[in-house]
Amino acid sequence: MDRELAYKFGDSVKEGSMKKILIADDHDLVRETIADYLRQQTDIEIETACSLDDALSIENRNGPYELVLLDYSMPEMDGLNGLTRMIAQTTGPVAILSGTAPTGVAQRALRMGAAGFVPKTLAPNALVAAVEHMIAGEIYVPEDVELQRGRGLSEVKLTPRETDVLRRLTDGMSNKEIARDLDIQEVTVKLHVKTLSRKLDARNRTHAAMLARDLDLC
Amino acid sequence: MDRELAYKFGDSVKEGSMKKILIADDHDLVRETIADYLRQQTDIEIETACSLDDALSIENRNGPYELVLLDYSMPEMDGLNGLTRMIAQTTGPVAILSGTAPTGVAQRALRMGAAGFVPKTLAPNALVAAVEHMIAGEIYVPEDVELQRGRGLSEVKLTPRETDVLRRLTDGMSNKEIARDLDIQEVTVKLHVKTLSRKLDARNRTHAAMLARDLDLC
DNA sequence: CATGTCCCTATGCAACCGGATAGGGAGGGC
DNA sequence: GCCCTCCCTATCCGGTTGCATAGGGACATG
Numbered sequence: 279m280d281r282e283l284a285y286k287f288g289d290s291v292k293e294g295s296m297k298k299i300l301i302a303d304d305h306d307l308v309r310e311t312i313a314d315y316l317r318q319q320t321d322i323e324i325e326t327a328c329s330l331d332d333a334l335s336i337e338n339r340n341g342p343y344e345l346v347l348l349d350y351s352m353p354e355m356d357g358l359n360g361l362t363r364m365i366a367q368t369t370g371p372v373a374i375l376s377g378t379a380p381t382g383v384a385q386r387a388l389r390m391g392a393a394g395f396v397p398k399t400l401a402p403n404a405l406v407a408a409v410e411h412m413i414a415g416e417i418y419v420p421e422d423v424e425l426q427r428g429r430g431l432s433e434v435k436l437t438p439r440e441t442d443v444l445r446r447l448t449d450g451m452s453n454k455e456i457a458r459d460l461d462i463q464e465v466t467v468k469l470h471v472k473t474l475s476r477k478l479d480a481r482n483r484t485h486a487a488m489l490a491r492d493l494d495l496c
Numbered sequence: 497m498d499r500e501l502a503y504k505f506g507d508s509v510k511e512g513s514m515k516k517i518l519i520a521d522d523h524d525l526v527r528e529t530i531a532d533y534l535r536q537q538t539d540i541e542i543e544t545a546c547s548l549d550d551a552l553s554i555e556n557r558n559g560p561y562e563l564v565l566l567d568y569s570m571p572e573m574d575g576l577n578g579l580t581r582m583i584a585q586t587t588g589p590v591a592i593l594s595g596t597a598p599t600g601v602a603q604r605a606l607r608m609g610a611a612g613f614v615p616k617t618l619a620p621n622a623l624v625a626a627v628e629h630m631i632a633g634e635i636y637v638p639e640d641v642e643l644q645r646g647r648g649l650s651e652v653k654l655t656p657r658e659t660d661v662l663r664r665l666t667d668g669m670s671n672k673e674i675a676r677d678l679d680i681q682e683v684t685v686k687l688h689v690k691t692l693s694r695k696l697d698a699r700n701r702t703h704a705a706m707l708a709r710d711l712d713l714c
Numbered sequence: 715c716a717t718g719t720c721c722c723t724a725t726g727c728a729a730c731c732g733g734a735t736a737g738g739g740a741g742g743g744c
Numbered sequence: 745g746c747c748c749t750c751c752c753t754a755t756c757c758g759g760t761t762g763c764a765t766a767g768g769g770a771c772a773t774g
Contacts, residue, residue, distance in 0.1 A: 304617060305595060305615075305616035305617050306616075306617050306618055306619045306620070307530065307614075307615075307616045307617065307618045307619070307620060307623055308526050308529075308530075308595075308616050310533075310619070310620045311526075311529035311530045311532070311533040311620055312525060312526075312529045314529070314532075314533055314620070315528075315529040315532055315533075377523060377526075377595060396525075397523075397525075398523035398524075398525045398526050399522060399523050399524050399525065400524055400525045401524045401525070401528070402524065402525060402528045402529055402532070405525055447702065448706055449703070449706070450698060450699045450700055450702045450703020450704070450706055450707075451699075452699070452700065480668060481668045481669075481670070482668055482670065483702055484665065484666075484668045484701055484702040484705050485667070485668020486668075487702050487705065487706055488666055488667070488668055488705055488706070488709065489668075491706065491709055
């Protein structure tokens with residue numbers, strides 16, 4: 279639905295007026311150099327934000343944009359919840375920009391309605407193509423991510439709730455604390471920890487947390 | 497000692513010939529956009545590598561460089577061991593480029609002879625200044641990292657045995673497994689876990705393991 | 715030698731974790 | 745409607761963890 283709007287919007291501005299996109303990343307160096315690169319290579323107007331909240335308020339003030347690019351690990355992103363918030367607020371396409379390019383996240387992002395998944399391992403000129411692709415309303419996913427999707431050792435599919443628990447696990451919270459935080463019973467937390475550990479092939483919560491950090495699952 | 501050589505070398509080429517630096521990062525997008533930015537803003541010749549081994553062989557072939565910038569999380573880097581390898585090979589200054597900018601790493605890098613620590617949160621123009629600073633033979637450390645250095649929680653001093661335990665903790669091993677592995681009693685492991693958690697200000701073993709990974713203590 | 719640090723061990727206990735087992739309810743897909 | 749997944753809850757129990765207390769031995773430094 280939002281996607282449909284995005285297509286129409288993208289097409290309507292194509293003739294004549296300036297296209298503009300928003301890039302959000304907390305690494306100034308990365309964000310600004312990428313923005314600069316796009317400014318030179320395209321005639322797209324680039325705006326930048328340094329956190330999700332920053333991006334949301336800028337979008338609210340100056341939006342909508344033809345495309346919003348969100349860094350996956352950025353203040354307030356809270357995993358892919360930040361993606362949901364941005365998609366809910368804006369009418370245009372929203373894509374995820376990720377440094378570590380974890381396999382699971384790409385799928386999940388797309389399932390949640392992302393317009394694409396842009397790993398930072400991408401070649402600069404491929405980025406230009408990707409951005410124009412997404413502005414045109416298409417979904418962009420690089421081949422290697424696509425490939426990793428099928429096979430790969432990390433075809434770990436966690437449910438939203440499991441991800442909630444896992445994220446808190448990586449903060450060193452106890453089952454009791456997690457239960458209070460999520461407003462569920464402690465037994466339920468244990469259930470999630472158990473299934474989650476099985477999915478990750480972890481020996482215990484600590485192992486699960488470390489694997490999660492390594493695979494960048496949260 | 498190597499530093500001394502670097503100064504002389506840097507000075508000798510200053511008059512006349514082209515200065516060149518090597519940037520190594522596995523994220524094409526980040527590496528190339530940063531390289532491009534530097535090419536425009538300075539008259540420095542920029543070469544790039546996509547892994548440590550790549551950087552080492554390029555340095556071996558085309559080096560030495562006025563500066564080598566190594567991404568902290570890159571294939572073959574193996575923490576700061578990669579830094580040591582590059583410092584051992586080249587005569588010029590070597591600096592660490594880091595996205596996550598964990599407090600402990602900066603100090604350790606400098607102790608190991610790095611010419612600087614460049615977080616990716618740096619503003620692009622500050623990068624130019626930092627690079628020129630380091631080419632001139634100075635040590636570059638941004639203020640915020642410097643500040644975190646004095647106080648902060650990163651003045652954690654673990655005993656060898658605590659480090660042994662911590663390393664196994666980050667592998668998700670249980671007290672019993674650790675005890676068997678180190679050939680000590682389980683109670684002793686508990687002791688180390690307790691003191692180690694106190695030093696790290698961790699709530700439990702999982703938290704300790706995560707903090708250890710973040711601070712790169714093992 | 716006295717002090718301090720590090721490493722090890724022991725006992726005991728409360729709290730927590732991990733797992734099994736056994737359900738109920740909400741919602742999507744066919 | 746039926747099947748499926750996801751989410752939640754409950755009870756029970758053995759194993760693990762966290763912590764306090766109370767030591768001993770090795771070794772270095774002032």
